[in-house]
Amino acid sequence: xxxxxxxxxxxxxxxxxxxxxxxxxxxxxxxxxxxxxxxxxxxxxxxxxxxxxxxxxxxxxxxxxxxxxxxxxxxxxxxxxxxxxxxxxxxxxxxxxxxxxxxxxxxxxxxxxxxxxxxxxxxxxxxxxxxxxxxxxxxxxxxxxxxxxxxxxxxxxxxxxxxxxxxxxxxxxxxxxxxxxxxxxxxxxxxxxxxxxxxxxxxxxxxxxxxxxxxxxxxxxxxxxxxxxxxxxxxxxxxxxxxxxxxxxxxxxxxxxxxxxxxxxxxxxxxxxxxxxxxxxxxxxxx
Amino acid sequence: xxxxxxxxxxxxxxxxxxxxxxxxxxxxxxxxxxxxxxxxxxxxxxxxxxxxxxxxxxxxxxxxxxxxxxxxxxxxxxxxxxxxxxxxxxxxxxxxxxxxxxxxxxxxxxxxxxxxxxxxxxxxxxxxxxxxxxxxxxxxxxxxxxxxxxxxxxxxxxxxxxxxxxxxxxxxxxxxxxxx
Numbered sequence: 001x002x003x004x005x006x007x008x009x010x011x012x013x014x015x016x017x018x019x020x021x022x023x024x025x026x027x028x029x030x031x032x033x034x035x036x037x038x039x040x041x042x043x044x045x046x047x048x049x050x051x052x053x054x055x056x057x058x059x060x061x062x063x064x065x066x067x068x069x070x071x072x073x074x075x076x077x078x079x080x081x082x083x084x085x086x087x088x089x090x091x092x093x094x095x096x097x098x099x100x101x102x103x104x105x106x107x108x109x110x111x112x113x114x115x116x117x118x119x120x121x122x123x124x125x126x127x128x129x130x131x132x133x134x135x136x137x138x139x140x141x142x143x144x145x146x147x148x149x150x151x152x153x154x155x156x157x158x159x160x161x162x163x164x165x166x167x168x169x170x171x172x173x174x175x176x177x178x179x180x181x182x183x184x185x186x187x188x189x190x191x192x193x194x195x196x197x198x199x200x201x202x203x204x205x206x207x208x209x210x211x212x213x214x215x216x217x218x219x220x221x222x223x224x225x226x227x228x229x230x231x232x233x234x235x236x237x238x239x240x241x242x243x244x245x246x247x248x249x250x251x252x253x254x255x256x257x258x259x260x261x262x263x264x265x266x267x268x269x270x271x272x273x274x275x276x277x278x279x280x281x282x283x284x285x286x287x
Numbered sequence: 288x289x290x291x292x293x294x295x296x297x298x299x300x301x302x303x304x305x306x307x308x309x310x311x312x313x314x315x316x317x318x319x320x321x322x323x324x325x326x327x328x329x330x331x332x333x334x335x336x337x338x339x340x341x342x343x344x345x346x347x348x349x350x351x352x353x354x355x356x357x358x359x360x361x362x363x364x365x366x367x368x369x370x371x372x373x374x375x376x377x378x379x380x381x382x383x384x385x386x387x388x389x390x391x392x393x394x395x396x397x398x399x400x401x402x403x404x405x406x407x408x409x410x411x412x413x414x415x416x417x418x419x420x421x422x423x424x425x426x427x428x429x430x431x432x433x434x435x436x437x438x439x440x441x442x443x444x445x446x447x448x449x450x451x452x453x454x455x456x457x458x459x460x461x462x463x464x465x466x467x
Contacts, residue, residue, distance in 0.1 A: 008315035030362075037339070038338055050315070052362065101428075102352055106352055106353050
């Protein structure tokens with residue numbers, strides 16, 4: 001199989017990439033290409049042109065300085081290999097280790113994953129839980145979009161067609177944080193049948209100060225599980241509280257069902273994986 | 288300035304494959320795997336699923352283990368590619384190839400080049416993998432004969448030969464290659 005004909009552009013700056021996208025509304029950005037290229041080979045996507053971001057300097061790398069900044073073209077492999085991330089925010093490398101397979105990890109990028117907004121991708125939920133935001137550059141200039149505002153619907157984000165994500169950032173987090181992500185991996189595709197990400201912070205009195213819990217795979221877009229969050233905030237994180245929060249993860253969510261996993265099964269999986277990640281986040285926050 | 292390449296005109300690519308520099312004019316949509324097989328005649332890299340799931344087409348690009356069916360040849364422009372044909376050195380099998388030979392890590396053999404390339408990439412990163420780590424690393428490689436037990440043994444055999452002492456000479460050259 002091979003894709004339709006297209007023009008290939010290899011810009012060397014973000015500005016040039018934005019210009020190319022503006023000039024051709026049917027053009028698509030090529031980042032890691034591991035969602036786009038399979039879609040093009042199946043002719044599910046037939047863009048008139050590809051704007052390949054891989055030769056633009058400065059879009060790759062991780063810096064941890066209070067907060068965390070990750071270049072949009074940073075690959076999963078680079079996230080896995082970042083010693084700074086492993087120390088400050090191990091959930092990122094752990095999640096990357098379970099994306100696809102080692103070849104996907106070599107090429108797939110964080111920015112590409114967020115911009116594609118696959119309903120079963122891993123980092124949509126992870127970024128929602130971590131309260132991340134993306135920096136996007138377009139003809140209208142530069143802006144930041146919080147993960148909460150980025151995912152609009154199935155494969156749909158609030159990015160404009162001529163906007164390029166350049167960076168993902170996670171603000172400096174005060175106090176002790178604990179974060180975890182786990183998924184029920186589809187045995188064939190490796191995508192999340194359901195995935196749950198959680199980030200908790202503790203107050204000085206040992207109660208949960210903030211909780212962000214997000215799910216993927218279960219709904220048409222990655223979504224916060226607000227009922228579960230509310231069950232944790234202000235509480236001492238004991239087994240009973242964790243159980244109550246886990247049971248609340250599916251609450252209020254419009255769940256998908258398919259041949260592999262019905263809505264009811266996904267709901268059950270959300271409570272199981274919810275309990276696991278909240279438990280792990282609690283263990284982490286307590287050090 | 289960037290190069291702007293317009294379809295359907297063919298575009299120039301130049302890459303080093305197994306130590307030899309190749310230059311050609313290709314369509315932008317030509318996949319790397321077809322460039323290797325059809326243009327260069329390096330048919331050791333296989334195409335099986337063609338949907339980025341089976342790993343039969345795994346090669347190294349600039350030291351990274353990649354699926355050559357999911358990358359355009361133009362994306363490898365200026366790069367260093369190592370295929371299954373490039374693993375053996377002066378007629379001597381790489382330890383991973385030897386491991387597949389010793390442990391009979393194959394049945395029909397169709398998935399074997401990809402299995403060997405993925406296993407090689409694993410041992411680059413982790414010379415002493417556990418069985419679970421081997422299975423995780425080969426998650427992107429499918430054997431439809433289901434010969435996984437011997438494949439895992441083959442990788443363990445290779446790890447034993449390498450002895451956790453580091454990379455093989457070919458592997459070192461793959462990982463130190465540069466992106467032009």
